[in-house]
Amino acid sequence: MKKLLAVVLAVAMLLGMVSIASADDVQEITWMFWDDLEASSDLITQGFKQVIDRFNADYAGKYHVTPITTQLEPYYTDLNALVDAQKTPDVFIVSPGPNLTDYVAPGIAAPLDEYLEADGWKDTFAGDAVFAQQTYDGKIYAIPLNTAAACVFYNREIFDAAGATVPTTYTELLDACEKIKAYGKTPITISAGTAWCLSMLAGYLCDREGVDLKALNANEASWVNEKTIAAGEKLVELSQYFQETAAGDSNDDATTALYMEDAAILIQGSWAIGQMNGGNPDFEAKCGVFQFPAIEGGNDPNRVIAKSDSLAMSSTTKYPEACIALMKYFTDDIAQKYTAEVGGKIPVTKVEYDADKAPAQLADVMKIFGAASATFGFYNESLVSSDAGSYFDDQMVAMFQKEKTPEQAFQAVQDWYQDYFAKQAEKAE
Amino acid sequence: MEKLLKNKTAIILFMAPTLILFTAILLVPIATSFYYSLCDYDKATRAYSFIGFDNFSKLLKDPIFWISIKNSLFFLVFSCVSQLIFGLLYAALLTNIKKGRNFFKNTIYMPCVLSSAALGLLWAFVFHAKVGINTLLAGIGIKGPGWLYDIKGFITLPMWVIAFVALWQYVGQSMMLYMAQISGINKSLYEASYIDGATKTKAFWYITLPLIKPMVGTAMSLNAIGSLKFFDLIYSMLGDKTTNLKMDVLATFLYRSGFSSKGGNHYGYASAIGVVLVALCLISTFVINKVFKTENYEM
Numbered sequence: 001m002k003k004l005l006a007v008v009l010a011v012a013m014l015l016g017m018v019s020i021a022s023a024d025d026v027q028e029i030t031w032m033f034w035d036d037l038e039a040s041s042d043l044i045t046q047g048f049k050q051v052i053d054r055f056n057a058d059y060a061g062k063y064h065v066t067p068i069t070t071q072l073e074p075y076y077t078d079l080n081a082l083v084d085a086q087k088t089p090d091v092f093i094v095s096p097g098p099n100l101t102d103y104v105a106p107g108i109a110a111p112l113d114e115y116l117e118a119d120g121w122k123d124t125f126a127g128d129a130v131f132a133q134q135t136y137d138g139k140i141y142a143i144p145l146n147t148a149a150a151c152v153f154y155n156r157e158i159f160d161a162a163g164a165t166v167p168t169t170y171t172e173l174l175d176a177c178e179k180i181k182a183y184g185k186t187p188i189t190i191s192a193g194t195a196w197c198l199s200m201l202a203g204y205l206c207d208r209e210g211v212d213l214k215a216l217n218a219n220e221a222s223w224v225n226e227k228t229i230a231a232g233e234k235l236v237e238l239s240q241y242f243q244e245t246a247a248g249d250s251n252d253d254a255t256t257a258l259y260m261e262d263a264a265i266l267i268q269g270s271w272a273i274g275q276m277n278g279g280n281p282d283f284e285a286k287c288g289v290f291q292f293p294a295i296e297g298g299n300d301p302n303r304v305i306a307k308s309d310s311l312a313m314s315s316t317t318k319y320p321e322a323c324i325a326l327m328k329y330f331t332d333d334i335a336q337k338y339t340a341e342v343g344g345k346i347p348v349t350k351v352e353y354d355a356d357k358a359p360a361q362l363a364d365v366m367k368i369f370g371a372a373s374a375t376f377g378f379y380n381e382s383l384v385s386s387d388a389g390s391y392f393d394d395q396m397v398a399m400f401q402k403e404k405t406p407e408q409a410f411q412a413v414q415d416w417y418q419d420y421f422a423k424q425a426e427k428a429e
Numbered sequence: 430m431e432k433l434l435k436n437k438t439a440i441i442l443f444m445a446p447t448l449i450l451f452t453a454i455l456l457v458p459i460a461t462s463f464y465y466s467l468c469d470y471d472k473a474t475r476a477y478s479f480i481g482f483d484n485f486s487k488l489l490k491d492p493i494f495w496i497s498i499k500n501s502l503f504f505l506v507f508s509c510v511s512q513l514i515f516g517l518l519y520a521a522l523l524t525n526i527k528k529g530r531n532f533f534k535n536t537i538y539m540p541c542v543l544s545s546a547a548l549g550l551l552w553a554f555v556f557h558a559k560v561g562i563n564t565l566l567a568g569i570g571i572k573g574p575g576w577l578y579d580i581k582g583f584i585t586l587p588m589w590v591i592a593f594v595a596l597w598q599y600v601g602q603s604m605m606l607y608m609a610q611i612s613g614i615n616k617s618l619y620e621a622s623y624i625d626g627a628t629k630t631k632a633f634w635y636i637t638l639p640l641i642k643p644m645v646g647t648a649m650s651l652n653a654i655g656s657l658k659f660f661d662l663i664y665s666m667l668g669d670k671t672t673n674l675k676m677d678v679l680a681t682f683l684y685r686s687g688f689s690s691k692g693g694n695h696y697g698y699a700s701a702i703g704v705v706l707v708a709l710c711l712i713s714t715f716v717i718n719k720v721f722k723t724e725n726y727e728m
Contacts, residue, residue, distance in 0.1 A: 106475045193670045245558035248578025397673040
């Protein structure tokens, strides 16, 4: 009996060791994202969930990824907390521009060129241009997953009922807003509570006025000039057509007001298509898209704000192969087709998708994107640092709230820049 | 026992765990924070460099710092005064009723034990511009104000709203402290006063109030420190909007400077705000203890 017991125990121990060993063989990685995969109605988020599930199923026993999800607003706070605790997620989503720079400069994000070149992965992308915002000193530090263009979404039914026409110029936009207001609907829904939304409109106005951001970022021009002031005045002028609750509304509140048909116009990135169609499928047929209007006598009106979601890999990951395998799942044909056909975003690879299956709004966005003479980033992501972007956002909100005049707001940004450049000069010495 | 208490080694041994813990989780972090407040944290290199008192001089020039000080002091004054009045009122009423005392006591105290984050979200819905109270008001033809985003005035409407929510949440704590003190007062004092012709109001004024004065000092100190550190309710009700709505208090300003996605990662600057916060807590406690310094009476 004792011998039998000993044999049983020995077998149990061996089996235990085998199972531990096999568990150890699985390369466990983490992936951090700014939305809740289980609860979100956003179609892009749902697509990402499918990618994660597919990856874990296909690589069962070899690789396994555990998502770390948070919300958009505290995303970088949470990510920074993990980085500072030496627990950087193996793969994490990041916006290109100063946000990505914050992880590239201190060496938190790893260069990805060798993996991109290794087996023709890079050739699957639409072109080298898709990596432009992710490249530092000739090295690529993040993989774009999709591209979104900031456009003006509108409710065709409200426009028709109010007798408004699709505006191509700023003056026509004011005219359309006036007609919609007279019709009894909110002309423009926007979020100043989520400051970047208002800042995006300010960015468009600045660009249409012809503000030279490159010169400003090179400390070769002042933020207080005719063009910025004119842009600020137009922002204040447009604010009379915003919903009354704009100051406190979040981005979700503002977007909901469009697809629930309380308001007629939303200036937003095409990433909102997934949210709008997910929130109210009936709205898809009523939703039109037009390019942000030109300002008479201003800059090229065919310039479009574009933004991509990108994935970076931690430089301290134990399992780079698993991370790259995961990134490839996000850019494979299945994921990229979903991006266009369901999510309504522009794919970054050469994938061919069924345009008839894609959300109706995507065709309009693609037309605008295709006709664009150039793209530019969000202003708050195109300044000298992420802090500068935050400060710019705050000043635009202060201007909208009439706490500051356009002159005062842009003077504040100029003062911030002067302080920044003075410090940079000090460091250089 | 007496012999043991005279043994210095035994005293040191008994005190050591507390002293070590106190040093490790309180004194060392405070000292470290003070050191970091004299440093600049570079996002790019993720390294600290010593800059002396630059963070403090920058603080003094920062308009958000002064808004935060104003708002924190408003919460301090509002919390101390309102919780003194309502806490004492509830305590006096509940010690004098016999039926339903426990029910009311538990009902008033209950919000204290609930999560501030959850309560904050709940109240944010109640005061949301498009749902909650404003929907009810709209039903009777009244246009509700922007409870959580109207920034007019020296003390903005959202400040008042959150201050009242905080009062609702924490008044039970003050009430319990005062009730504990009131129930410790010897009943014979009241009986003697009634024999001498005192009314209930006079008995409250001349017996209850003087005898609970030490507890008023303690409760006020707790309220003052709690309101200066006030964060969770504000953050859960307003999120990252605090700065744009001029709703920053010292704790949210610290969080934003240190950890927020918006302008965060300035750990040196955030530490300087933390040092100011600690200094304010110490000063307010000192002042309250001076004002409410009392003899201890035999009750």
